[in-house]
Each structure stands twice: as structure tokens, then as C-alpha cells.
Amino acid sequence: MKQYRILSGLLIVLLVFTKCSGDRVYEQYHGLENLTWALQDTISFSMNYPLPEGPTILAVKYNNEYPFRNLYIRYLLRDSTDQIFESQLINIPLFENTTGKPLGKGYGSTFTRYDTIPLKSKVPYSKIQFIQYMRLEDLKGIESIGLKRIKD
Template structure:
């Protein structure tokens, strides 16, 4: 029975996945959240994961990402809008239990260049975003 559970819990499409927990479940405007990939990393979809709770006061989250090559040069950056709560009902969007939820969103990469790292900044024009517990990124095979 235990082995069967282990087989179903494996995700063979995952190339990379990592999360960074935020102190006090708050994302400060000056906090850069960075992830470094093993280089070179396989091609695939890049997915942003936002773990949040019901203390988050807004419907959406604006995040800017920066892709960097192996020398640390910026090769792409873009502003993303991530909806976290339904606009009509106010229900959380994403998977979760209790008061914590995770919303996954594919990052629409423009570049075809290989990148070595990705950085995220919150762009909500608020110093401290309460209710953001963690930010993660995963790379999956197409």
C-alpha cells in the first residue's frame, strides 16, 4: 500500500521545483526572491507558484520577473498579474486547505535563450504584502 502511494505521488514531468518561505508571511517591496536552476536546464514550461492565505487583502498580485543568463545578465523581464481571489464571490483561486492556498500560473516566456536564474519582485506599490506565505517556481516538461 505504501509503495502504491509513492508511485502516484511522483511527478515524472517535473524538472525542477523550489519554494522560498517568507518571514512573517509578508512580502516586503524590497525583497527579491531568487531561484537558480541547474545549468543547462531542460526546455519546458516555467510555472510560478504563490502560496497565500486569507490575510491577503487584494484580489490579485502583480509580480515582475527577471530572467538572467549564466553571467548574470538580464535577458528578459515582464510584469505579471496573478488573480488570487474571484472578483465576484471573493473565493480563493487555486488549490488549498484551511486558510492556505497555492495558485500556479505559467510564466509566458518570450525568450528562447537558456536562462540560469529567475528573480521575482512584488509590484503592488505597498511596502508589506501580508498574507503571502511563499513563492515558488517549477519547470516541467511540455
């Protein structure tokens, strides 16, 4: 009887973990020291290919100390030889224009905004890098940057 309970418990835990992973095939976050993104800091995510086709999602975790309503980020896609084959500047809105209400999910003074990265290339990449383009030496209020890849 005791073995049956243990086996049932392990089966339930296994089912919960497989359901929680959902359609994600890759997910990683990088926390920023002192909740500040320095101008010279490049945030890099490396992954093993091939990843299944699907959207690539950027997560920006920010707080009320962030001084702007949006965030300009340049992403760089690199191949396995570390050559850049795609680079694009993207604009991520973090607060509503009129009300100043934070966009994204969160509570208290911390929020996370998810946005799909408009990748143009279908070439397999092994690294994606992000650079902040807000023209401040130290951009306060950014807590972490995450990258998620989900199945179509």
C-alpha cells in the first residue's frame, strides 16, 4: 500500500512538471546587477540547434524606477561561427502613453512585459544578444531580460 502511494505521488509530480513546461523549448533569464542595464552591457543567450519552429519571445522585467515609457533594444543574431547575420532595433512599450499604466503582468512595483521578436531570418542561430539603445550610461529600473522560444 505504501509503495502504491509513493508511485502515485511520483506520477502526479511528473505529470505536473510536464504540464508546466507547456510548449516552451527554451527559456532563460539574466538578472541585471543593481537593477541597472549599463550601456556597455550585452546580454547573451546561447542555445543548441535545431530548435523547433515557433515564435521567439523577449521578456523585460522592470519596475517603477524605469524613467521612460518604452525601451529600445538592438538584437544581434549570431551563427555557429559567431558571425552576425541579422541585427535590428526594436521598440518595446512598457507603459501606456496616456495613463502611464505599466504594460505587462506583475504586482506591486515590478512588471514583466512579453513581446515577440520580429526575426526576419530563417537561418539557424546559436546566439542572440541584446543591447540597450536608450542613450543612458546606466539605465535604471530594468531587473532582468529573458528569452523564450515556444513551439508553433
